[in-house]
Amino acid sequence: METVLSIKGLTKNFGRLCAVNKLNLEVKRGQVFGMLGPNGSGKTTTLGMLMGVTNPTSGEFSWFGETPTHHLRKKIGAVLEHPIFYPYLSGQKNLELNALVKQCDARNIPNVLDLVELTDRRNDKYKTYSLGMKQRLAIASALLNDPTVLILDEPTNGLDPMGIAEIRELIKKIAANGKTIILASHLLDEVQKVCTHFAVLKRGNLIHTGPVNEVGQGEERVEVNAEVENLNEVLRGFSGTATVQRENGFYEVTLRENFHGKDLNRFLFDQGITASHLVTRKKSLEKHFLEILADGK
Amino acid sequence: MLHLLKIDLKKLTSYRTFWVVCGLYFVTLAFTTASGMEFLKWLANKSSEFGASVNINRIPLYHFPDVWQNLTFISGFFKLVLAIMVVISVTNEYTYRTVRQNIIDGLSRWEFLQSKILTNVLLSFMSVAMVFIIGFVTGLIYSPSTSIQYAIQDLEFFPAYLLEVFAFLSYALMIGFLVQRSGLTIIILMLSHMIEAIIKVNLKGWAIELKPIFPMESISNLVPMPFARYAFQEIQDYVSLNSVAIALVWVFLFNYLSYLKLKRSDI
Ligand SMILES: Nc1ncnc2c1ncn2[C@@H]1O[C@H](COP(=O)(O)OP(=O)(O)OP(=O)(O)O)[C@@H](O)[C@H]1O
Ligand SMILES: [Mg+2]
Numbered sequence: 001m002e003t004v005l006s007i008k009g010l011t012k013n014f015g016r017l018c019a020v021n022k023l024n025l026e027v028k029r030g031q032v033f034g035m036l037g038p039n040g041s042g043k044t045t046t047l048g049m050l051m052g053v054t055n056p057t058s059g060e061f062s063w064f065g066e067t068p069t070h071h072l073r074k075k076i077g078a079v080l081e082h083p084i085f086y087p088y089l090s091g092q093k094n095l096e097l098n099a100l101v102k103q104c105d106a107r108n109i110p111n112v113l114d115l116v117e118l119t120d121r122r123n124d125k126y127k128t129y130s131l132g133m134k135q136r137l138a139i140a141s142a143l144l145n146d147p148t149v150l151i152l153d154e155p156t157n158g159l160d161p162m163g164i165a166e167i168r169e170l171i172k173k174i175a176a177n178g179k180t181i182i183l184a185s186h187l188l189d190e191v192q193k194v195c196t197h198f199a200v201l202k203r204g205n206l207i208h209t210g211p212v213n214e215v216g217q218g219e220e221r222v223e224v225n226a227e228v229e230n231l232n233e234v235l236r237g238f239s240g241t242a243t244v245q246r247e248n249g250f251y252e253v254t255l256r257e258n259f260h261g262k263d264l265n266r267f268l269f270d271q272g273i274t275a276s277h278l279v280t281r282k283k284s285l286e287k288h289f290l291e292i293l294a295d296g297k
Numbered sequence: 298m299l300h301l302l303k304i305d306l307k308k309l310t311s312y313r314t315f316w317v318v319c320g321l322y323f324v325t326l327a328f329t330t331a332s333g334m335e336f337l338k339w340l341a342n343k344s345s346e347f348g349a350s351v352n353i354n355r356i357p358l359y360h361f362p363d364v365w366q367n368l369t370f371i372s373g374f375f376k377l378v379l380a381i382m383v384v385i386s387v388t389n390e391y392t393y394r395t396v397r398q399n400i401i402d403g404l405s406r407w408e409f410l411q412s413k414i415l416t417n418v419l420l421s422f423m424s425v426a427m428v429f430i431i432g433f434v435t436g437l438i439y440s441p442s443t444s445i446q447y448a449i450q451d452l453e454f455f456p457a458y459l460l461e462v463f464a465f466l467s468y469a470l471m472i473g474f475l476v477q478r479s480g481l482t483i484i485i486l487m488l489s490h491m492i493e494a495i496i497k498v499n500l501k502g503w504a505i506e507l508k509p510i511f512p513m514e515s516i517s518n519l520v521p522m523p524f525a526r527y528a529f530q531e532i533q534d535y536v537s538l539n540s541v542a543i544a545l546v547w548v549f550l551f552n553y554l555s556y557l558k559l560k561r562s563d564i
Pocket of ligand 2: 044045
């Protein structure tokens with residue numbers, strides 16, 4: 001698969017603070033790449049270097065196999081951290097200005113405004129927009145030149161639940177067109193829903209990278225409930241049980257390798273117990289993320 | 298190039314403050330330069346109250362070719378207003394952080410600076426055009442002889458005035474990039490002449506020789522003060538190539554420092 005972004009040994013120091021430490025990363029065409037990490041782990045700094053606003057201390061990166069230039073940036077739509085626009089210009093005028101900067105066709109403006117549902121408010125000054133509307137305008141501006149790569153740094157920050165769901169659908173739609181997306185986010189649920197790959201940063205160090213769908217693999221977890229007094233003991237008596245935890249009013253059983261939900265079900269049935277609730281859960285990215293962070297000391 | 302100018306003008310032309318400050322600049326510039334005779338009349342009136350009579354027609358303020366140096370010299374004082382606009386235009390980019398988004402969107406840092414420099418060029422040319430038109434019209438009105446031969450004399454003050462305005466705007470741009478806060482930058486801009494004067498007064502020995510190469514000094518030396526000639530004193534009624542050379546070096550340095558600052562910093 002074609003490499004869109006290749007980062008080698010990228011480092012950024014702010015005085016004595018090392019914000020990004022010898023980062024190596026590859027993003028291939030068509031990936032939806034999630035960048036995860038706690039606050040201050042270096043996500044925005046990394047993206048800032050990729051977009052030419054933060055000067056790297058050392059290391060290099062290439063877009064599409066070429067050394068980065070400002071011409072290449074025009075093919076990338078990016079929103080870093082906060083939406084940034086001229087407050088005294090209307091949404092429409094701001095986008096016209098963006099089109100001038102990106103040297104792309106201004107005829108695309110109505111489309112992107114429509115996409116983010118700002119058409120009604122396009123002639124109002126940017127400073128009168130709500131936070132969510134500002135976010136939407138930022139996304140519209142990132143999509144303006146029909147970019148091959150989209151970089152979104154917490155794009156759903158401040159959006160209502162409907163907005164979040166819309167952005168999720170939008171990202172999926174854009175990804176389905178074979179575009180590459182790099183997404184920094186704290187909403188792990190969202191990342192799990194839309195991303196194909198992810199990387200975890202911690203204090204500037206890359207501590208994990210891999211496909212999202214591998215997250216669910218490994219041991220299985222099963223949520224169980226039944227109207228039995230000593231369910232906890234019964235579950236512990238099952239030979240496939242690794243641990244049992246009480247969570248949200250259910251018992252959450254983590255199974256040993258090669259044991260599955262149906263084995264537990266059969267076991268309970270053999271014990272004469274009928275489960276009132278039995279769900280096999282994939283491990284959530286959130287759990288996985290917290291484990292990675294705990295391990296990556 | 299034109300494309301970069303278009304970008305900066307797009308930012309400014311929807312900005313109310315831009316129209317207010319530029320309007321103020323061009324109106325006061327036009328008003329002051331065109332009202333010299335009215336001023337002289339007022340002066341003559343005042344002095345006749347004290348018994349002295351001044352024949353204002355003996356003062357050829359607007360006669361070709363005197364008018365060129367007179368007007369370009371007076372106009373030089375107003376460049377500060379234009380410079381304040383330039384400062385606001387740069388520091389806004391930092392307060393709104395739009396310089397960051399411009400670069401993310403695909404301008405190079407040099408292109409961003411170019412767009413600002415080009416606006417400075419445009420504003421300088423507009424000032425020149427304005428002063429030329431006023432000088433030409435008033436010259437036609439007040440000159441006893443409107444023969445072309447007098448009218449085209451001393452036009453070298455226009456390139457000098459152009460350089461004067463552009464150099465000062467370059468200076469304002471640089472301070473804007475270095476300081477990034479509008480209030481502080483404007484204060485520095487207004488105090489520049491004074492600070493330089495204080496330094497010059499305190500120069501000793503060989504350092505006194507350095508006076509003409511000070512930035513503010515060299516910029517104001519481009520169009521020398523003409524009015525002493527009406528008190529029968531010798532004046533420098535030409536543009537000295539030395540001043541032009543020094544000012545050109547400053548123009549280069551100002552813009553180069555802006556470039557270095559923009560290039561080196563994280564935005
Ligand atoms: N301009 C700067 N000057 C000094 N330190 C900075 C600067 N920008 C970022 N940092 C530091 O670099 C580190 C990484 O910051 P960064 O913004 O990249 O984190 P992040 O992963 O994006 O965090 P968040 O999830 O909160 O957005 C932080 O410790 C931050 O304090
Ligand atoms: Mg961040």
